[in-house]
Amino acid sequence: MSAVPAAPSSRPGSARPDKPPPPPFVLWGSLGLVGLTLVLGWDWEYGIGFSLRDIYDNLGRYNPVLEGVRNLDWSTLASPTVLAGFAETFQMAAIATILGGIVALPLALLNSVTGAPNTFVYVAVKNFNSFIRAIPDLIYAVFFVAAIGRGALPGVLALFFLSIAVIAKLTSDIVDGIDQGPVESARASGASHTQMVKTAVLPQILPGYTSFALYTFEINLRGSAVLGFVGAGGIGEVFNNYYQRGWYDRLVAVVIGFFVVVFIVDRISIAVRKRLL
């Protein structure tokens, strides 16, 4: 190993260092990652009992889903209940996105230091948004179904809160990152806080906000699939119905139909959002 002869050491302190131990953050972080996985994955009181072996064994059993895939019942896609389910999903998603989008815009503005008139409002709105975001749509749905009965309304309300959570979060992040120049010049010209927001902040965030609202429509379409399981309307009621009865030949057909619909909406939405940004 003399291919690279060392130069005479002219600078002091050039001794080879010993290999240092890994940095504490990396060490504890990796241990935490593995530890958490073991604790939460193990089969004991506080773990869910994850076992690849069990899953492998289960794969060998009779599989009604594969059976359903083999005998797909496409005609079910044309049945009135399924069509009505799709229609209702669309209606719920559209109403919730529009109403949620309207409410989310001020919440997003107030969720940022630039957009909020004072620290109190900023902190209050930030916490309010976090609170809304911490409750899953299914829980909103089950609450409103219990409070006002089954149907599309509890579903719309659940998606409404979901929309607020998503749009406010994403939009407030762009409010935080806007160019501060216009804000400063609006203030310098003596504008009030509201005038400043209207002239300096809004024009900068509108394209992003609109794009997030469209994206939320897709999220709502997908989200509506679960709401029917607690009686909150939409295509989820069809899923639940077929699932409960074990009609996998129809269920898988509707799932594929749903996937195609979401896929098409996704493509359209991406095209429109590209135009916006």
Next chain:
Amino acid sequence: MARTSTGGMTDAQAQQRSEDIVRPEKPFNRFRWTVTITLLVLFFVTSATVDIELSQLAALPERTLFYLGLMYTPPDVTEAPSAITAMIESLGMAWIGTMIGAVVSFPLAFLAATNLFGKPVVFAARQILNFFRSVPEIVFLILLLPVTGLSPVTVALALGISSIGTLGKLGAEVIEGIEGGPVEAAAAAGGGRLQRIRWAVIPQVIPEIVALWLYRFEINIRNSAVAGAVGAGGIGTLLVRQIGQVREWAAAGTSLAIMVIITLLVDTISGRVRRRIIRGPTRAVDLGANAGEQPEGTGPGAGPKREGPTGSVGGGSFVPV
């Protein structure tokens, strides 16, 4: 001869000029009007046709307040221990699901990055990721249930499968944001593709990718409520039972509060860890033996510098497209 305010021109000249240059009219913004009208029409048509009874809507405020009252006046904490146990189960489903998604999405993210692989490979990988992204958790859940049984493990699998799409897509975006220089250097040293990825790409992206996992964990905690739709355990199932089936409103209030508090607590911790991961260790700069060489970023006023290609995950947001 009076001078006008338009510089040194005479009135006649100014008039001449204003005839030449016509002030533009405010242009008609067709795109904006189309969007507005479409939205209005869409809203009214869907509202008019959707199956909602007005009586239901009218009763909404009063009923909501009434049931919130049942939940919290007075609060009933006797069921708190079972809610905490259920929440831990939810955390377990979310975490194991995230780890499944992380392991499967990791290679896919590289295959979906345009700066590493050719068009056909990237296209195929992206289609796979899109598929996992556009199918909701509940669908994976009900398709898995008959095979792996009504258990938290099945929920974790469903959450894991649906995490693959987002993690892979955002991971690919991180990978596409790397500096190309080190990859060229590895190529110039004779490294093959796997070696270039291992030594020039992975070290650049691993902090952001681990931060994405944590971010997805936060989302999966919320998504784990999907278990409640089929009764597969966790806090979602508990709440669906307490609110929707046995109607123990006071106990449900406590469960809801516990869910919100623990969710926000985990968010806070996870958010801090994510920011720390992306920022990297605080620079312990050793000026050492080489006087006259000032390390970049240690001059006056230089704050902690971001090296990452995308810093957005640190703030907990991503731009979905």
Next chain:
Amino acid sequence: MITFENASVTYPGGVQALRDVSLELGDGEFVVIVGLSGAGKSTLIRAVNGLVPLTSGTCRVGDQVVDAHDKKAIRALRAEVGMIFQTHNLVKRTTVLNNVLMGRLHRTATWRTLLGAYTKGDVELAMQALERVEIVEKAYVRASNLSGGQQQRVGIARALAQEPKVVLADEPTASLDPPTSHLVMRDLKSICRDLNITMLVNLPFLDLARAYGDRIVGLRAGELVYDGPAEEADENVFRDIYGRSLTADDVLEKEGSL
């Protein structure tokens, strides 16, 4: 050691970066390429290790023809040819040693490199390379914590860890201040002399080119317009290479003269 025969490169966009260049470099020669930006300096250097494929003509390193399309052969050739970059091209988030070990990628079993299980011999070579550029005490420091000059020395160590016969340097001083530039050039010069490595270096500055090069090659619009010993390259020669009169920006130290 390196031979170009009628080498031309045309980029997909239609830009012709090299036109019919023929050139021969001997063992252990220190050759500096000068020319305006866009004259084809980077292309010439990258043609040697196949990072840029020739569109016509040939390039040989030793007796091996550079063929960028033969993946296996080009990787073997690249292993013999070290390269130093303008922007250092270190992975800033990993340690100095890991960066230098990238120089061993081709010589070590792939599974070893993927796991990071380099042999003792590889680590020893990397350490020796770091000692050669006098930065071994930083071996376990993250590359982001080094100054620009230190990073460039790690870049040189990475090239040396390949045990190369040829080292290519693409404007190695471009992102450094004048004193550090001289340090780096002195390192390159002594490596060339002590280890008998052929050096092909791009330099934007005339004074550095004359101070360190044995031989100067001038490129203008992709064509070879000068090839001669450094001491003969006077102001007129540079004016000829550049196709314009010289300005203060053409030298590293503005007050210094040619």
